[in-house]
Amino acid sequence: MTEPRKINPWLSAGLEFGPLILFFVIFRWFKDQQVMIAGTEYSGFIVATLAFIPVIVISTLLLWKLTGKLAPMQIVTLVLVVVFGGLSVWLNDPAFFKMKPTIIYLIFAALLGFGLIRDRNWLELVMAKKLPMQPEGWRILTIRMVLLFLGLAIANEIVWRMMSETAWVNFKTFGLPAIMVVFFVANSKLFERYASPRDGE
Known part of the structure; x- marks a missing residue:
């Protein structure tokens, strides 16, 4: 490859x-x-x-x-x-574009969840070279990301349906990326606990 x-x-x-x-x-x-x-x-x-x-x-x-x-x-x-x-x-009609994040997050939650059911960790396949971890670490991270994506989908629906257009744009531009950053920082202990040695180490 x-x-x-x-x-x-x-x-x-x-x-x-x-x-x-x-x-x-x-x-x-x-x-x-x-x-x-x-x-x-x-x-x-x-x-x-x-x-x-x-x-x-x-x-x-x-x-x-x-x-x-x-x-x-x-x-x-x-x-x-x-x-x-x-x-x-x-x-x-702005509604279609505002629904897009919801659909994206639901798709990824479904794909990751389906992968776990089939005993195939697709998150590991995509990220393993950048973040070497033991299989149990990937399983825990994947479960957490499924929950994160579901939470983000719900949050997006609440914001665009119940708040102003400006509030949604701010949430989309700054809120969603910030949540992703906080998520990975919050999981730093997981990365350390299940880290796999890189080649040559």
């Missing part, structure tokens, strides 16, 4: 998070406006979504070209952004 090529971490982060930051900036700029495009009025949210779709397509393709590989989560996210973002723009 071909090893992914390494690129500058700042460039990688920019390509991964740049489209989301762009979405946030455009939304904040147009959030109280109606923009006329081809004879149809669109809210700032739809305008931001319209800009976000091609930018994330380009950034994902650049990541693939530079590294030679894409993670399954990146591929699924790209497909759902195009589909649900496209539906939001086409039908002029």
